[in-house]
Amino acid sequence: MIAHRICPLCEACCGLELGIEAGQITSIRGHDADVSSAGFLCPKGAALGELHADPDRLRAPLVKRDGAFVEVSWDEAFAEIERRLPPIRAAHGPNAVAMVLGNPTAHKAGLLLYGARLTRALGTANVFSASTLDQMPKQLAAGWMFGHWLSVPVPDIARTELLVILGANPMASNGSMWTVPDFRGKAKALQARGGKIIVIDPRVTETAKHADRHLTIRPGGDVFLLLGIVHTLFADRLVKLGRLAAHVVGQGELEAAVAEFAPERVAARCGIEAVTIRELAHQLAATERAALYGRIGTCTQEYGTLASWLVDVINTLTGHLDEPGGAMFAKAAAFAANTLGTPGIGKGITTGRRRSRVASAPEVFGELPMTCLAEEIETPGEGQIRAAIVIAGNPVLSAPNGARIGAALDQLELMISLDIYLNETSRHADVILPGFSSLAEPHFDVAFPQLAWRNTARYSPAALEPPAGHPAEWQMLVRLIGIVKGRGAAVDVAALDDELAAEDVARAAGPAAPMVLAQVSQWRGPDRLLELALRSGPYGDRFGMIPDGLTLAKLVAAPAGIDLGELAPRIPELLRTPSGKVELAPPALIADLARARADLDRAVPALVIIGRRHLRSNNSWMHNLPMLASGKFRGAAMVHPLDAARLALRDGGRARITRGERMIEVEVEITSDIMPGVVSLPHGWGHAQPGTQLRVAAERPGANLNAILDDALRDPLSGNAVLGGVAIEMAPIADFGNS
Numbered sequence: 001m002i003a004h005r006i007c008p009l010c011e012a013c014c015g016l017e018l019g020i021e022a023g024q025i026t027s028i029r030g031h032d033a034d035v036s037s038a039g040f041l042c043p044k045g046a047a048l049g050e051l052h053a054d055p056d057r058l059r060a061p062l063v064k065r066d067g068a069f070v071e072v073s074w075d076e077a078f079a080e081i082e083r084r085l086p087p088i089r090a091a092h093g094p095n096a097v098a099m100v101l102g103n104p105t106a107h108k109a110g111l112l113l114y115g116a117r118l119t120r121a122l123g124t125a126n127v128f129s130a131s132t133l134d135q136m137p138k139q140l141a142a143g144w145m146f147g148h149w150l151s152v153p154v155p156d157i158a159r160t161e162l163l164v165i166l167g168a169n170p171m172a173s174n175g176s177m178w179t180v181p182d183f184r185g186k187a188k189a190l191q192a193r194g195g196k197i198i199v200i201d202p203r204v205t206e207t208a209k210h211a212d213r214h215l216t217i218r219p220g221g222d223v224f225l226l227l228g229i230v231h232t233l234f235a236d237r238l239v240k241l242g243r244l245a246a247h248v249v250g251q252g253e254l255e256a257a258v259a260e261f262a263p264e265r266v267a268a269r270c271g272i273e274a275v276t277i278r279e280l281a282h283q284l285a286a287t288e289r290a291a292l293y294g295r296i297g298t299c300t301q302e303y304g305t306l307a308s309w310l311v312d313v314i315n316t317l318t319g320h321l322d323e324p325g326g327a328m329f330a331k332a333a334a335f336a337a338n339t340l341g342t343p344g345i346g347k348g349i350t351t352g353r354r355r356s357r358v359a360s361a362p363e364v365f366g367e368l369p370m371t372c373l374a375e376e377i378e379t380p381g382e383g384q385i386r387a388a389i390v391i392a393g394n395p396v397l398s399a400p401n402g403a404r405i406g407a408a409l410d411q412l413e414l415m416i417s418l419d420i421y422l423n424e425t426s427r428h429a430d431v432i433l434p435g436f437s438s439l440a441e442p443h444f445d446v447a448f449p450q451l452a453w454r455n456t457a458r459y460s461p462a463a464l465e466p467p468a469g470h471p472a473e474w475q476m477l478v479r480l481i482g483i484v485k486g487r488g489a490a491v492d493v494a495a496l497d498d499e500l501a502a503e504d505v506a507r508a509a510g511p512a513a514p515m516v517l518a519q520v521s522q523w524r525g526p527d528r529l530l531e532l533a534l535r536s537g538p539y540g541d542r543f544g545m546i547p548d549g550l551t552l553a554k555l556v557a558a559p560a561g562i563d564l565g566e567l568a569p570r571i572p573e574l575l576r577t578p579s580g581k582v583e584l585a586p587p588a589l590i591a592d593l594a595r596a597r598a599d600l601d602r603a604v605p606a607l608v609i610i611g612r613r614h615l616r617s618n619n620s621w622m623h624n625l626p627m628l629a630s631g632k633f634r635g636a637a638m639v640h641p642l643d644a645a646r647l648a649l650r651d652g653g654r655a656r657i658t659r660g661e662r663m664i665e666v667e668v669e670i671t672s673d674i675m676p677g678v679v680s681l682p683h684g685w686g687h688a689q690p691g692t693q694l695r696v697a698a699e700r701p702g703a704n705l706n707a708i709l710d711d712a713l714r715d716p717l718s719g720n721a722v723l724g725g726v727a728i729e730m731a732p733i734a735d736f737g738n739s
């Protein structure tokens, strides 16, 4: 049997073709007809069968008794939660229970949509997610400029002539905050039609190796490079807003604010010569179709929001925002807030509606920084976190100072993990609720079509039968909602889901709610929410008013998906700012420039560390699959030959990396692919902790980069952790290999 489904492992969302026999995956290849990925898949997608069959993947709920996990029935697991969770809320209030959401949540509609419902039911202010580890700056900058958190422009790679990539490696990632399957193929096509790719990165990344030009940049120096470019655009009279002139405000404030950031002034701080900064500005301005794309490296630093903002400021000032071949906005078929409400105007975004208790970090997009989680558990007082529900998250490995997080989790009165693995974080739980194989549930992407290289709509029915008696993750979450609402662990999940859907529809549709509910009655769970979102979305049938419009039934009948066309200009319709304009100079960002100004002359540390992405890895949770873990070890620390000589490091030897009192031991890889003064180590490793069940990963555990990073370092606007560009020391370990 052949089944088609969207890969749930990363943002590229490739369409796959699965061969299935007797409930087992016999082959995986790219689905040639897929309207978004056209047959592409990467090694991670090919390993989906191993994930399905992984003997370490949990198949039954676990409850910790006397310090050891024991398998229990689903009823016993939820009874344990019902016994322990409501008393904590009753005694200490809603904020006593934290929600912690990991990256895979974004790839599973059941977790994303029903996780949000559980958060609402809990009414807790203590919400944390992986967003404040690597992407909140981009969302915050987009929110201030365009009025919504997911109105993030992406390069129109199919038509651009110049793609400038800053702090990103799409050849390995296939896009991040940019859904671009087969980036390699699209980059080749770009170059074949005469276009150019410039990569700016401290490392000669896989993308840099295929680029027409690579410039090294000092880690954390992005904001200074970008300010130098903006300064040049104004100083050299290169600004041309074109069609957007009537839709942009703040140009004057912006020009005044960047006056001090001439290329000569920022060159030392970013490590790029003034002449090159000017050249970049002129090249971007002179190229008819060009896009600047910034990602992880620009976000995971102390100026993350400033850098993310300046990327789109440059796209705007050079006339490339919302233009074909420039940085454009997708128009998703469902769940996109920038397709709802009144086109062209809105409430914009608000931050700081509350602050974390201990560090006083502002709430952003409903969340507090992940780097505040441990202290909010440890610190007594009103609002202290006493229980946590962790959904597909592994902050012990993926957040700075994970050891502190692990110790804090052990202080909780109750920790519940929804996780398919007994990993470095879930081992601290009292109850683990594992989802079944993702191949046994339907799949659609809630967020990523809003960031896609092309407008498409796709849906995958379940490819396999779910295991008998094993609830879907959304059903587990409904059951938790039942417990939180006082309806008990034995709540009728289907009936409560009907109630929740009816409440949502009543809010959105008012008097039309009964008609709308009747029209979607064939669907349940996340499918019903998709049907509602599709039919009321920009391509939808409006519940019968537009007969040709989209419905879920039409998507189900199109296993390769439905193509909705290339990206098209959306300004002003997309805007949801109170002014109805693109805000070029949001006050909080202009004010934050003072920090950058004061930092212009900071001395450069002798050695700093950055992360990196590999095609066969994605954060911490794919290291247990033999297909991905085999071959050359990919967790070594890259060191430039000059630094290696200075520090007496040997290729293949071991070294100690220290930052303050914290230390990790790493394998050394000496390579001129990294710039002098910089060490690169991928994050998500460190699988040597006791009490986990990740046998393949434990064979080559690697070192946990985040273990040495500082949880007090964050971008003050977005709360995003600073994961790169921090000073370290490195020394050989005096073993036989280093002697």
Ligand code: SF4
Pocket: 007, 008, 009, 010, 011, 012, 013, 014, 040, 041, 042, 043, 044, 045, 046, 173, 174, 181
């Ligand atoms: S790039 Fe790989 S992991 Fe990502 S969606 Fe495609 S096949 Fe899956």
